[in-house]
Amino acid sequence: MTYNFTNDKFSNPEAFLTGAQLRIQYKMFGCSEETLDNMVTKSNNIPMLVASILSDAQESQEFGDSESVRMLINRAKHIIFVYMDCRELNPLKK
Numbered sequence: 001m002t003y004n005f006t007n008d009k010f011s012n013p014e015a016f017l018t019g020a021q022l023r024i025q026y027k028m029f030g031c032s033e034e035t036l037d038n039m040v041t042k043s044n045n046i047p048m049l050v051a052s053i054l055s056d057a058q059e060s061q062e063f064g065d066s067e068s069v070r071m072l073i074n075r076a077k078h079i080i081f082v083y084m085d086c087r088e089l090n091p092l093k094k
Contacts, residue, residue, distance in 0.1 A: 029071055030075070046083055050084075054076050056068075057073050
């Protein structure tokens with residue numbers, strides 16, 4: 001008998017997070033880290049993704065939505081720190 005892992009709770013990384021961990025992520029980003037990881041996976045251009053998120057933050061700022069601005073900036077920072085090696089982007093550090 002073979003076991004089908006695709007439909008059990010262990011195939012979903014969020015299933016391992018506690019409710020408190022997910023609440024922290026939603027408070028920081030407005031979504032889970034898994035959602036951010038999926039955005040990066042689907043993106044062909046990480047710098048453009050970050051720029052797009054920051055543009056959304058600017059738009060939210062125009063409407064005075066400081067909570068959305070904070071979450072969007074946190075999303076951009078998370079992607080930069082986790083997925084981008086800034087040394088490769090800085091020509092002075094070669």
